[in-house]
Amino acid sequence: MNSHEMALSSEQLRALYKTMTLIRRTEEQLARAHQMGLVPGPCHTYVGEEAIATGVCANLRRDDVVFSTHRGHGHALAKGVSAREVAAELFGKVTGCSQGRGGSMHLFAPEIGLMGTSGIVGPSILQGAGAGYSFKLLGSDRVSVAFFGDGAVSNGAFHEGLNLAAIWDLPVIFVCEDNMYATEVPFREATPNQNVAERARVSYGMNAVTVDGNDVLAVYQAAQEAVTGARAGKGPSLIECKTYRTRPHAEGMRDGGYRSAEEIDEWKKRDPIATFKSWLIANDQADSDAFSALDDDVQTTVEDAIEFARSSPFPDPATAADFIFSTQE
């Protein structure tokens, strides 16, 4: 880890820590709520991968856009959606960011550039490219980010989206979250070449780097270069983030059979938050008082969010067919 080239202030460094912690604590509470039956639908947590959304979104402006995946709570929180709105949405409440229409896999907050988490693997890549096309056509310096997992890399959307963004020089940052598995399928069984950055470079002539996805500063730095380049009209790039999810694919699913307990433990030792905390201490960026203040603050936010979700009303059944078209029928 090295923060010098990125010129990050202590305040910014602590903000990265705080965002990662917010994602972690929110996910833990959502997982608990899921176990208690308070989340009626599926819940894929981002535990272990927090550094990626955090490092990428810290480089974005409010009017930049993000297209996310089924594992999207972290992207939403990092883009600035409140923990209240995320939790309430998973609880199916009208106060959720999709007013209870979406749940975990359809979080929307276009006002701040969250253009949707997704129940389908792949389309984020194409839609991310499309937002890039819009910004280029409109002469804007906004940029677009498409998150996707290793599972999307063998999908046509990856190849078609990267190809289109490359031939038209679109301001898009493709962020691959390679957590080694798509549900239970190891990446090495899904494709002969698991080097995603190389594939972007060789096949589509794109700037691409591979980074430790558990190192928030490494992600931040790669994203900073990619975003700066895209804003300056230098076209698309790809960031391949090597990471790991330390919880099951989705809450309530088994976690054995396809990976070993040793492997999970190995990765837990590389926890992105704990690692970053040690680094902050070692580099005199925060002391234990600062951490307890940050941690308490996050704890309060998350408790409030869960309470808000719990006490919010469900949507009115009479509104079930609202918003199908731009004007009400």
Place this chain on the structure above:
Amino acid sequence: MREITYTEAAREALAEQMAIDPSIFVVGEGIGERGGNFNTTLGLYEQYGPMRLRDTPIVERGFVGMCAGAAMTGTRPVVDFMFIDFILDSMGELLNQISKVQYMSSGRIKMPIVLRGCIGIGGAAATHHSGSYYSIFAHIPGLRVALPSTPYDAKGLMKTALTGDDPVLFLEHKLLLNRRGRVPEQAYSIPFGQAAVVRSGSDATVVALTVMLPKVLAICENLAREGAEIEVIDPRTVAPLDIDRILESVHKTGRLLIVDETFGPCGIGAEISALVMENGFDDLDAPIARLNGLHTPTPYSPTLENAIIPDQAAITRALQDLLAE
């Protein structure tokens, strides 16, 4: 009034709206300098250049998904498929994304995208270039489906498609593309969900879709000489469907025939029939009749191709049977 072709009429609306709205861009194979396989964009590239007339590689899923993202972020893509059959490669983007985003985002994201292409049987195009699919599209919440059958409607419906905020399938029958008709030079639009009563009569109602309209009209002229006055309705859009106009007509005539080149099972004719039965049963003096093309892929050889579409004799017979009921 001057007469222009169906294709020219739709292109006029596109050109007119592109001049007004700089966020409109067209994507497709050969729609740039070449002007479109069916001349849908002829002359526009010279005016607007490659950012707004974007020739694409052959990646239907890719550019449809991409255009969804563009429509979500402030521009207005027009996807020109040439043959609408090619849209099938992008069905997930269409039915899972484009049709659903407005709803899932509680109306906070708009989806102003036009997906156009030629449909229908004719010219020995065979089965990969003869599909229509509008009943499938009309089945899906969140999609508008326009089926212009005259140059006048082509211009007016295209204008509406390009000024609304919803996804629109704009489906142009290949046998209509070069038909000429009167089209005003000034701008106008035709709202979606307004059927046209193309011919009025009191003895029976025929709902005729797209290419069937001119065929049905010719037959009605013949039958008029024998004293039968047939009312002919062109829905112009099947989503939304102007069922009220059809019900009004059936109230007057008591008899209904739906003539549609596309498949019968689970088709738009079945839907119209069910709606009339649910809402106008007491007006009916005879069972509702449907005449559809055969439920088969489209064959190549002209003798086979002709055998699967409702021809003049079949339409005439169906109408005579209905009048005799």
